[in-house]
Amino acid sequence: MVSLETISAIATPHGIGAISIIRISGINALNIASKITKKDKSFFSPREAKLITIYNINDKKIDKAIVIYFKAPNSFTGEDIIEIQTHGGIVVAKMVLVTTLKFGARLARGGEFSQRAFLNNKIDLSEAEAISELINAKSEEAVFQLSKQLHGSLKIEVENIREELLEILAHSEVVIDYAEDDLPKDVENNILIKLNEISEKLKILLKYSQMRNRIFDGFKIAIIGRPNVGKSSLLNKLLNYDRAIVSEIAGTTRDRVEDYLFIGTHSVKIVDTAGIRESKDQIEQIGIARSIEAIEEADIILAIFDNSQELSQEDQNILNILNKFKESKKILVVLNKSDLKHTINNINMFENINISTKKGSIQHLIDKIEEILSSINNSAESGNILSSTRQIDEVEKTLQEIENSFEPLKNGELEFFSFHINEAIERISSISRPFHHSEMLDKMFGNFCLGK
Ligand SMILES: Nc1nc2c(ncn2[C@@H]2O[C@H](COP(=O)(O)OP(=O)(O)OP(=O)(O)O)[C@@H](O)[C@H]2O)c(=O)[nH]1
Ligand SMILES: [Mg+2]
Incomplete structure (x- = not known):
């Protein structure tokens, strides 16, 4: 697709740098x-x-620059591209840009280069979205995932599923057009098996994608426990500075205290919470409700107990709360104050670790957390993930259409069956190349930065 307009923009950030x-x-x-x-x-x-x-429109020298010509179609956009690398600085780059506009270029809209790349089949939508997200990536894991997508791995998976659905559709259409009888039983069974396999693949894709926020925005760890067990002491020790107030008075922390740290290569948000106990104090009650919220939001829960004392009713209540999250969260029981006498020793059902925030190192706890974070990451890394809510939405709808097709297939209503498979194909295709796209594309590429 040839566009008549030539576009121009400054592709580097606006500021002082070595080059623009x-x-x-x-x-x-x-x-x-x-x-x-x-x-x-x-x-x-x-x-x-x-x-x-480089000269301006009045033949005045602006700068000495590197100019590179990328000849169509072997360029990012598939069109002729000229890249001018000027000396860094806001004014020089702007003067060169204005000159290109005076000589007939139009200022590019945000994302217009990528949009042209898409329209000229240089990249598909999943790759374009990966570019957009890569620019905003906040963790190494996110970069690796997006780079995989940029190299087309999601596109290939999606195209394979699309091919399989097309094949199924072809079977059904042939029978509708030519056969007098219903679909032979063995063909119907084969189709059912195939459709179930496709559903499974889509469900795995969705499952990994649900971890997306974690991989892209960082993991969350909540420190919980009854008052006075040493939650804030642990937070401070992990952060290496006195972030939260520590005192021997039970109920010192009244609200959530949050901070960020790196554990290995993982960016982590850590939340210290108000000690959970029965309380008549209104403010403390609100704090405790927030502690429960923190548990719900977290990926890893560090449940702290005071190893120097018997398990109390309050501790027991916390264990009951934790039981509800056993399946969905990684829970680590941390027996603190191990510098004093060991009274609890072990809490069954959970993995236990002994520490003292007062004496000695907590490196073994940090190593354990890193191990957990890496294992969550590895499980997501092995598969593709969907990097935008748009993609997740399309896969959920594809899955829905496949599920809707089972009933008509079993009843021999092949027209209805074909209809749903067609819809599923349209949905899955739109991950890389939507059918009705102009409005959506403007919206999507509009979110890109200028010059991209
Ligand atoms: N001996 C010993 N004392 C500790 C240890 N960790 C914390 N403490 C003490 O336990 C008391 C409570 O510590 P905090 O960190 O404030 O406890 P918390 O769980 O945040 O308490 P709340 O904010 O009230 O819920 C303080 O006096 C700490 O000095 C430890 O490993 N050994
Ligand atoms: Mg505290």
């Missing part, structure tokens, strides 16, 4: 390069960096 890049894309790009350098078009050979003077 101005990017021009479109049929007029080479012409503009020729005008701002006062060189013939033949001076620029594809993918060769040229150090050359």
Whole structure:
């Protein structure tokens, strides 16, 4: 698809840096390069960096810059691209940009380069979304995942599923058009098996994608326990500074105290909470309710108990709460104050670890947390994940359509069956290439930064 307009933008962040890049894309790009350098078009050979003077519209020298020509279709957008690397600085780059506009380029909208790349089949939508998210990635895990997507792994998985659905549709259509009888029983069974396999694949994709927020935004750890067991002491020790107030008065922490730290390569948000106990104090009650919320939001729960004392009724109540989260969260029982006499020793049903926040190191606890975080990550890393809510939505709808197709298939209502499979195909296809896209594309690429 050839666009008549040539677009131009500053592709680097606005600020002082070693270099700034101005990017021009479109049929007029080479012409503009020729005008701002006062060189013939033949001076620029594809993918060769040229150090050359840049002039403004009044023939005044602006800068000496590197100019690279990417000849269509072998460029990011699939169009002719000129990249001008000027010396860093806001004014120089702006002057070069204004000159390109004076020579006929139009200022690019946010994401317009990527949009053109998509329209010219250089990237598909899942790759475009990966680019957008990669720019905003906050953790190493997110970068690895998105890079996989950028290299097309999600596209391949989605296309395979689409092919399988098309094959199933073809079977059904043939019978509708030519056969007098219903679908033979063995064919119907094969289709059912295939559809179940596809459903399973989609469900796994969704399951991994639910971990997306964790992988992309970091994990959450909640420290919980009854008052005075040493929750705030542990927070401070993990952070290596006195973030929360510690005192021997039970009920010192009244509200959630949050902070961020790195455990290994994992970015983690850690939350210290108000001690959980029966309380008539209204403010304390609110704090305790927030502690329960913190449990719900967390990926890992560090449940602290005072090893120097017998388990109390309050501790027992906490264990009852934890039991409800046994399946959905990783729970680690931390027996604190191990510098004093050991009274509890072990709490069954959970993994236990002994520490003292007062004496000695807690490195073995940190190592354990790192091990848990890595195992959560590895399980997600082995598969593809959907990197946007749009993709998750499309997969959920695909799954729904497949489920809707089972009934008509069993009843021999092949037209209805075909209808649902068709819908499923349309849904799954739209992960990489939507059918009705113009409005959605404008919206999606509009979220990109300028020059991208
Ligand atoms: N001996 C010993 N004392 C500790 C240890 N950890 C904490 N303490 C003491 O236990 C008391 C309570 O510690 P905090 O960290 O304030 O306990 P908390 O669980 O945050 O208590 P609340 O905020 O009231 O829920 C303080 O006097 C700490 O000095 C430990 O490992 N050994
Ligand atoms: Mg506290």
